Amino acid sequence: MIADSELELVPESIADHPAVVNYARRRGKKPEEVILEGSYHHSALRKLEDGERRGRPDIVHICLLNALESIANKEGKLRVYVHTRNDEVIYVKPETRLPRNYNRFLGLMESLFKNGVVPKDLALLRIEEKTLNELVEEIAxxxxxxxxxxxxLIKPRDFGRVLAELENPLVIIGGxxxxxFRSKVEGRKVSLYREPLMAWTIVNEVLVNFESAIGV
Ligand SMILES: C[S@@+](CC[C@H](N)C(=O)[O-])C[C@H]1O[C@@H](n2cnc3c(N)ncnc32)[C@H](O)[C@@H]1O
Known part of the structure; x- marks a missing residue:
């Protein structure tokens, strides 16, 4: 699970900021229908609480590309969930093929926030209001x-073995x-390296070492 992800629509309080208004106009959308994006809405973000960490859909994009294209996913050994800062959960079907292009990914997220599911017929992605702890309970x-x-501190290779011995382990990575983490998260805290790494690096380390431990 990618948790407390910085993925959200532009908040109402900055919907009239010129950086947001111009960006939305260029994209032919209303300001409140576009995803908050740190590098496109930099000056508007400064007006938001927690502005230095918000507007990072790129983290979700890269983590999802890595997870969905992994061998573990192709072998049916993975379920991916995205929990957001506003307590929404995105359910991702394993067969989902995400756009590689970032702007197309943003468009897909905007359509998901608007319609609740995308695409309408296949519902590969579905979003629901849910806290991290409610999701953990549901995953059981x-x-x-x-x-x-x-x-x-556990070496990635040893952590892969720990995961492989369990029936249904849940790994929570901050997005x-x-x-x-903003949410109160209960669980065994594990570090894979003596320094902070990017979320997508942790996704890769966890998956590759899990694959190796289960022999796929
Ligand atoms: C970029 S980090 C979060 C920011 C980090 N606290 C910092 O201030 O640099 C994103 C997520 O990656 C995971 N992560 C980062 N470094 C890690 C490490 N050394 N071991 C395990 N997980 C790590 C954690 O789940 C973390 O929430």
Whole structure:
């Protein structure tokens, strides 16, 4: 699960900011229908609480591309969930093929926030209001691991083996660029390296070492 992801529509309080209005006009959308994007809405973000960490849909994009294209996913050994800062959960069907192009990915997310499912017929992606803890309860994992740079240091290869021994483990990775989880997350805190890494690097390390441990 990618948790507390910095993926959201432009908040109402900055919907009239020129950086947002001009961007939305160029895209032929209303300001409140576009996804908040740190590099496109930089000056508007400064007016938001937590502005230094918000507007990072790129983290979700790269993590999802890596997870969905992984061998573990192709072998049917993976379920991916995206939890957002506003307590929404995106359910991702394993057969989803995401756009590689970032702007097309943003368009897909905008349509998901507007319609609740995309595409309408296949419902590959579905969004629901849900907290991280409600999702954990629903998944009912046999163990929860919270990836954290201050957790117990375990070598990626050994962590892959730990996961492989479980029936239904849940790995929670933060979908934000700085700071800590906003949600209260219960679980065994694990660090895979002595320094902070990017969320998508952790996605890769976890999956590749899990694949190797289960022998696929
Ligand atoms: C970019 S980090 C979060 C920001 C980080 N706290 C910082 O201020 O640099 C995104 C996520 O990657 C995971 N992560 C980063 N470094 C890690 C490490 N060394 N071991 C395990 N997980 C890590 C955590 O789940 C974290 O929430």
């Amino acid at each position: 994992p046999d163990e929860v691991f919270v990836m954290h740079e201050e957790g117990e 934000f660029p700085h700071g800590d």
